[in-house]
Amino acid sequence: MHVLIIGNGVAGASAAVELRKKSNCTITLLSDEHPYFFSRTALMYVYMGQLLFEHTEVFERDFWKKNTISLLQAQLTQINFKEQFIILHNGEKINYDKLVLATGSIPKKLNIDGEHFKGVQYLYSKQDLDKLEQNSKNVKEAIVVGGGLIGVELCEMLLSRGIEVHFFIKEKYFWNSVLPDTDASFVQNYLKQIPRLHLHNNQVVNEIIGDENGNLKGIKTKKGDFFSCQLLGVCIGVEPNISCIKNTELKTNRGILVNEFLETSIDNVYAIGDCAELIFPEKNRKSIEAIWYSAKNMGICVSSTLAGPKNMYEQGIWTNSAKFFELEFQCVGLVKSTLDDMENEFVWKNEKKNQLLHFIFEKDSTKFLAVNAIGLRIRQKTFEKWIKEETTIIEVLKNLRLALFDSEFSKDISKEVFRLFSKIIFHTNEAI
Amino acid sequence: MRQFNFKSIKFYSKILIYLGISFLIYSLFIKNKSLSLIGLSILFSGFVLYSIDSKEQIKSIFQISNPFKINLLSFLVGSIPFGIFFLNWLGFSLYSFLYFFIFIFSIFISILLLFLPQKTNLLYQEKAVFFHPLKNASFYSIVLAVLFFIFYIQLYWYPDYLKNISLLFNPLSQWIRNKPADQWFLYGTIYTIGIVYWGIKFIQKHKHQVYQKWRTLSLIFSQVVFAYFIPSIMEAFSLNSSLDQNDVYLGYFNANPINSWPLNYDFFSGSHLEAYVQKTYQPYALSYFIWGLVLFLVLTPVFTYFVGKRWYCSWLCSCGGLAETVGDSFRHLSDKTFKSWKIERIVIHTVLLFVSIMTIAVLLSYFSGKNVTIVYWTVNKTTVFISISLILILMVYFFYFLYKKSTRSIFILMIGLIITILLFLFIAYFSGNSQVFIVKSSFLKKSYGFLIGAIFSGILGVGLYPILGSRFWCRFGCPMASYMGIFQRFFSRFQITVNGNQCISCGNCSVYCEQGIDVRSYAQQGLSFTRSSCVGCGMCATVCPRGVLKLENVRKKETK
Numbered sequence: 002m003h004v005l006i007i008g009n010g011v012a013g014a015s016a017a018v019e020l021r022k023k024s025n026c027t028i029t030l031l032s033d034e035h036p037y038f039f040s041r042t043a044l045m046y047v048y049m050g051q052l053l054f055e056h057t058e059v060f061e062r063d064f065w066k067k068n069t070i071s072l073l074q075a076q077l078t079q080i081n082f083k084e085q086f087i088i089l090h091n092g093e094k095i096n097y098d099k100l101v102l103a104t105g106s107i108p109k110k111l112n113i114d115g116e117h118f119k120g121v122q123y124l125y126s127k128q129d130l131d132k133l134e135q136n137s138k139n140v141k142e143a144i145v146v147g148g149g150l151i152g153v154e155l156c157e158m159l160l161s162r163g164i165e166v167h168f169f170i171k172e173k174y175f176w177n178s179v180l181p182d183t184d185a186s187f188v189q190n191y192l193k194q195i196p197r198l199h200l201h202n203n204q205v206v207n208e209i210i211g212d213e214n215g216n217l218k219g220i221k222t223k224k225g226d227f228f229s230c231q232l233l234g235v236c237i238g239v240e241p242n243i244s245c246i247k248n249t250e251l252k253t254n255r256g257i258l259v260n261e262f263l264e265t266s267i268d269n270v271y272a273i274g275d276c277a278e279l280i281f282p283e284k285n286r287k288s289i290e291a292i293w294y295s296a297k298n299m300g301i302c303v304s305s306t307l308a309g310p311k312n313m314y315e316q317g318i319w320t321n322s323a324k325f326f327e328l329e330f331q332c333v334g335l336v337k338s339t340l341d342d343m344e345n346e347f348v349w350k351n352e353k354k355n356q357l358l359h360f361i362f363e364k365d366s367t368k369f370l371a372v373n374a375i376g377l378r379i380r381q382k383t384f385e386k387w388i389k390e391e392t393t394i395i396e397v398l399k400n401l402r403l404a405l406f407d408s409e410f411s412k413d414i415s416k417e418v419f420r421l422f423s424k425i426i427f428h429t430n431e432a433i
Numbered sequence: 434m435r436q437f438n439f440k441s442i443k444f445y446s447k448i449l450i451y452l453g454i455s456f457l458i459y460s461l462f463i464k465n466k467s468l469s470l471i472g473l474s475i476l477f478s479g480f481v482l483y484s485i486d487s488k489e490q491i492k493s494i495f496q497i498s499n500p501f502k503i504n505l506l507s508f509l510v511g512s513i514p515f516g517i518f519f520l521n522w523l524g525f526s527l528y529s530f531l532y533f534f535i536f537i538f539s540i541f542i543s544i545l546l547l548f549l550p551q552k553t554n555l556l557y558q559e560k561a562v563f564f565h566p567l568k569n570a571s572f573y574s575i576v577l578a579v580l581f582f583i584f585y586i587q588l589y590w591y592p593d594y595l596k597n598i599s600l601l602f603n604p605l606s607q608w609i610r611n612k613p614a615d616q617w618f619l620y621g622t623i624y625t626i627g628i629v630y631w632g633i634k635f636i637q638k639h640k641h642q643v644y645q646k647w648r649t650l651s652l653i654f655s656q657v658v659f660a661y662f663i664p665s666i667m668e669a670f671s672l673n674s675s676l677d678q679n680d681v682y683l684g685y686f687n688a689n690p691i692n693s694w695p696l697n698y699d700f701f702s703g704s705h706l707e708a709y710v711q712k713t714y715q716p717y718a719l720s721y722f723i724w725g726l727v728l729f730l731v732l733t734p735v736f737t738y739f740v741g742k743r744w745y746c747s748w749l750c751s752c753g754g755l756a757e758t759v760g761d762s763f764r765h766l767s768d769k770t771f772k773s774w775k776i777e778r779i780v781i782h783t784v785l786l787f788v789s790i791m792t793i794a795v796l797l798s799y800f801s802g803k804n805v806t807i808v809y810w811t812v813n814k815t816t817v818f819i820s821i822s823l824i825l826i827l828m829v830y831f832f833y834f835l836y837k838k839s840t841r842s843i844f845i846l847m848i849g850l851i852i853t854i855l856l857f858l859f860i861a862y863f864s865g866n867s868q869v870f871i872v873k874s875s876f877l878k879k880s881y882g883f884l885i886g887a888i889f890s891g892i893l894g895v896g897l898y899p900i901l902g903s904r905f906w907c908r909f910g911c912p913m914a915s916y917m918g919i920f921q922r923f924f925s926r927f928q929i930t931v932n933g934n935q936c937i938s939c940g941n942c943s944v945y946c947e948q949g950i951d952v953r954s955y956a957q958q959g960l961s962f963t964r965s966s967c968v969g970c971g972m973c974a975t976v977c978p979r980g981v982l983k984l985e986n987v988r989k990k991e992t993k
């Protein structure tokens with residue numbers, strides 16, 4: 002059996018590595034970006050001089066040969082689903098028995114005038130990083146559009162090279178589309194203190210302005226203000242990369258539609274990672290989750306199905322993590338940007354130390370649902386256990402010490418958190 | 434216009450640098466000051482030329498926004514002591530009290546400057562190790578390594594060349610030791626200054642990480658008090674390395690209370706044994722000896738059981754102290770491949786075997802045909818033989834008792850090591866003369882001192898910092914590390930806990946692990962782990978951008 006995997010990102014590579022543990026079929030891993038699986042999330046550290054690009058390669062290079070996984074750097078241009086073969090950009094034909102599509106995402110475009118000017122760019126691939134290296138030479142001021150995770154990473158990268166950065170955020174606070182107001186404003190306040198970073202909230206870029214040589218000069222906002230810059234980073238999110246299967250019989254919506262077994266509408270074709278769109282997502286979950294963890298889990302899951310027997314993909318308990326400059330963020334369970342009717346919240350924060358804990362629990366049963374942690378490390382497994390066992394919020398806060406993950410000798414804040422909580426219940430007389 | 438070729442500049446500048454170095458070395462040998470000055474200027478101009486690789490770079494040197502321009506003030510202040518050191522090294526006599534004062538004062542100011550509110554720019558610059566010419570195993574690093582080599586060779590075998598720098602520290606030596614400075618005092622002093630200065634810098638860099646702060650403070654304290662002041666003060670009070678009324682030398686022992694055997698391979702040497710029972714040194718010398726025995730036999734296993742070998746390697750040890758502070762800028766250079774892990778395991782255990790056999794040979798030949806009375810206790814060759822055998826057999830029993838299936842390979846290794854040592858012990862005992870293993874025990878000791886003590890731990894261990902990373906010696910050579918590593922892997926509570934599936938495989942942890950452990954390979958699978966070579970520096974946890982790792986002491990359940 003020949004398993005052909007398109008895309009060697011975390012989804013594709015995990016599928017290949019896990020499949021090899023279970024089966025000795027022929028495996029080919031195809032990508033146009035880089036022959037070896039590397040960590041996309043580490044690209045920023047390469048630009049900042051903290052890592053070399055080779056360090057982002059997750060396995061030693063001879064690992065692939067040892068595990069007889071063939072690597073191929075080429076672009077897929079066409080798929081013939083009926084006769085089960087693909088065609089590469091150089092016209093070469095490759096047959097497959099099973100095809101796994103793990104083509105990842107592409108960055109969203111602004112779709113406004115002037116996006117073609119030299120100095121306007123996105124951040125997703127290794128090629129984008131190389132381009133950034135070129136584009137950011139001799140740049141004094143840069144503008145980053147989009148108040149999300151990749152945007153704030155790009156800000157940090159540019160600042161590390163001594164560039165003055167203007168950060169344009171559509172929302173009231175940074176990452177407000179995901180975080181509730183308390184948390185988002187907390188992070189926003191932290192970002193305000195970063196030297197040479199200028200935040201522009203509630204601002205939308207309307208037009209990109211360049212000179213007659215095609216070089217970027219600046220941008221104009223909706224309000225009509227002009228900001229000059231020599232580099233414009235567009236980080237307004239990603240969308241599934243389905244260009245290579247457009248106009249085929251494969252069913253797509255925003256992404257490639259897959260069922261709970263990650264099977265597409267065509268037999269022997271699977272889709273995993275950022276490019277897959279679940280037809281039936283679990284309650285409270287999105288149909289496309291463009292994050293590392295989901296892509297990795299999908300890859301591991303599909304490997305079982307490929308080796309047989311079929312394995313169902315479970316989204317499980319939502320968890321994510323990020324870092325804004327020196328501020329770490331981690332969540333277990335879903336803390337929505339606005340509370341449901343059923344939900345209640347409890348927030349503890351220490352502004353001086355930039356620490357915040359945001360708990361969500363059910364109003365009536367006081368069952369613990371989710372937590373956001375900023376500036377603190379928390380034990381994912383412990384919180385997951387509490388969510389699964391439907392532990393009450395009081396029990397959670399009583400045992401909070403067990404779930405903290407900060408380094409040894411850090412101050413134990415669990416008592417302080419519990420004290421604040423008791424105080425609040427005592428004063429509000431809520432039914433807890 | 435013809436484009437200027439920057440490649441040819443590189444070539445010529447390299448020639449200049451080589452030329453400068455040869456001039457320097459030559460001038461050192463013939464002790465010619467003007468020649469060394471010429472060498473220095475050639476070297477310097479070579480460096481300046483080498484660092485220019487494009488027109489933009491020349492321009493950017495003058496741009497204020499260039500983040501990689503060194504903070505001028507601290508650089509200038511910091512270069513004063515370097516300058517004084519260097520010129521003395523080259524043979525200039527800049528060692529009057531005034532120079533000593535300027536030397537210490539500028540270091541002090543430079544430390545104070547570290548506490549100025551730092552612009553974030555500087556932190557970026559600190560972190561961007563792969564852009565730094567010295568930290569990147571580049572051509573500059575080789576030059577730095579060569580300078581280290583020269584220094585160490587002179588230190589061990591040609592101390593005359595270091596006379597002027599030693600004299601610089603004379604006021605200090607007179608003050609705390611009551612004696613003129615020699616090359617070892619010089620070495621100890623700059624070693625300590627290095628740990629203090631770069632240690633404070635390290636704390637500033639990681640000031641939000643509580644573990645790093647306490648650990649580094651402990652390293653600084655241990656170096657200053659245990660390794661530097663206590664031994665010096667002992668000498669000042671004529672309790673070590675001193676002369677009696679008739680100017681007869683009374684012997685020397687290493688008075689650093691945390692320098693344990695087998696790292697301190699001289700602990701059981703004849704001259705040290707004599708110093709321990711020297712009457713004028715009592716009761717300190719004998720207490721030191723007993724403390725050393727307890728430290729190595731009881732405290733080390735117990736501490737390692739509770740917290741892992743980090744209590745020593747990255748909280749107290751001087752070698753570790755230098756690696757963690759001065760060597761911090763080079764930690765990412767350690768080799769992470771599987772191959773180097775294999776080599777590491779063979780080499781480090783061989784050194785442990787070597788030091789054990791050497792010590793046995795030295796002990797037995799020292800006691801052969803001799804009865805030494807220590808307080809009430811008379812010791813001869815047979816008592817030594819029986820005590821060592823007993824200790825070894827107890828160890829076998831101990832390990833068997835704690836044997837877990839999951840650590841089978843290390844169990845076999847451990848038993849193999851002990852049996853080999855026992856075998857040598859028997860040969861040594863029954864061969865019955867000073868020539869315990871065909872060769873003389875003094876020859877064994879000398880070769881150990883030369884090969885391991887001087888070349889491996891000194892010249893290569895520190896000299897190769899800029900090329901192979903800071904813990905080259907700790908990882909491949911240190912017998913103490915290998916002794917504790919066996920305990921750590923075998924029955925310690927210490928582990929690095931991995932936080933669920935939070936890892937994004939970015940690789941920071943592996944790159945910044947000075948022991949070359951591929952931390953990512955465990956982290957991305959969500960597997961908590963304990964590796965025998967892990968010194969518990971906690972850097973993997975500190976640099977991880979997703980809070981995936983934590984150093985912990987936990988009661989482990991029976992694994993697998």
Ligand SMILES: Cc1cc2nc3c(=O)[nH]c(=O)nc-3n(C[C@H](O)[C@H](O)[C@H](O)COP(=O)(O)OP(=O)(O)OC[C@H]3O[C@@H](n4cnc5c(N)ncnc54)[C@H](O)[C@@H]3O)c2cc1C
Nearest residue numbers: 008010011012032033034076077104105274275291292293
């Ligand atoms: C800068 C940045 C930072 C991020 N940080 C985080 C983070 O901190 N946490 C987190 O959870 N997520 C993060 N993400 C998102 C995360 O990286 C993605 O969710 C994840 O990489 C998706 O993996 P994948 O395997 O599905 O796709 P990808 O990693 O995108 O891999 C797809 C591969 O397929 C190749 N490919 C596509 N089409 C073709 C074709 N036609 N022919 C050949 N090859 C093709 C692509 O070149 C690419 O190499 C970040 C993303 C970026 C860009």
Ligand code: SF4
Nearest residue numbers: 946967968970971973
């Ligand atoms: S594994 Fe972590 S704690 Fe251990 S030596 Fe490496 S970086 Fe230090």
Ligand code: SF4
Nearest residue numbers: 936939940942956977
């Ligand atoms: S630094 Fe953290 S996130 Fe990165 S590979 Fe290591 S454990 Fe994973």
